[in-house]
Amino acid sequence: MSVFAYIAADLVAIAALVFGLYFPRHRRKDLIVSFLAINVGVMGVTYAMATADLTLGFGMGIFAVLSIIRLRSTEMEHNEIAYYFTAIALGLLGGFPSGNPAVSFTLMAVLLAVILIGDHPALFGRTRMTQLVLDRAVADEKAASDLAAAMLGATVHRISIRKVDYVAETTACEVRYTLIDPDDALGTVAATGELHVTSPAGLR
Structure with a gap:
């Protein structure tokens, strides 16, 4: 399947996560750009690593650089960390065009469903x-x-x-x-x- 289908699926998924789930529930505007940027950035780096002729050491070095990034502005709550890692996971799935599209798109849907249910206001709402x-x-x-x-x-x-x-x-x-x-x-x-x-x- 074309890489553009993966990119489109990832963009739809991250838009649903940020604008359909996170912001309506938590109303924290400053994290919107963080979720979008980390998702698209991880997707781009993953696609570059998956399609280029790179060594294993180079790939590990790239993710080592990403792993040292720390959020130093304000503290994130545990549910916001879940959204953060979901944005990363969606970017990873959208960055592998050589994978099985049915599996990748299904995993994207499962990730969104987990956030939809796990962070629903009606779940242990009191x-x-x-x-x-x-x-x-x-x-x-x-x-x-x-x-x-x-x-x-x-x-x-x-x-x-x-x-x-x-x-x-x-x-x-x-x-x-x-x-x-x-x-x-x-x-x-x-x-x-x-x-x-x-x-x-x-x-x-």
Whole structure:
């Protein structure tokens, strides 16, 4: 199949990834050009290496240069790293015109499907992770979990205490939790006729 078909497939795939999935979900404009540039750049380098008479050492040197590139501007979240590597993988698949087109195009579709499902807002949509600073010094994880649950109004699944400051009376921790569905809470109130609210101050 013509190399232009691979290029077109890669451009369609990266456009769907960036403009159809990433930006509508995360709204981070500065990474758009990064995803597009890394995808097209990897595709071009891969095609040049696949069609030119190059030694193995030259090819390894090219990818060694690419591997030392580090993003020094702002920190990327884990889901954004997934988009970043998907853009690279799409570029690699689009840069091998000598491969089986059915396999290459199918793998492109599979990559997009994985991102579509894995990063879908409806998938565990009420589950969160945050860095939380409690307004008291707590060394016990159970007490910290109860305090965090009252502050967040959520079900805490896991809490990891990072730092306890007994001078400033604060506790830094990482909390993984699920927001309580308001409909479930109202249903419980309607069934029992009681509503109990625990404030963070009440846990002191």
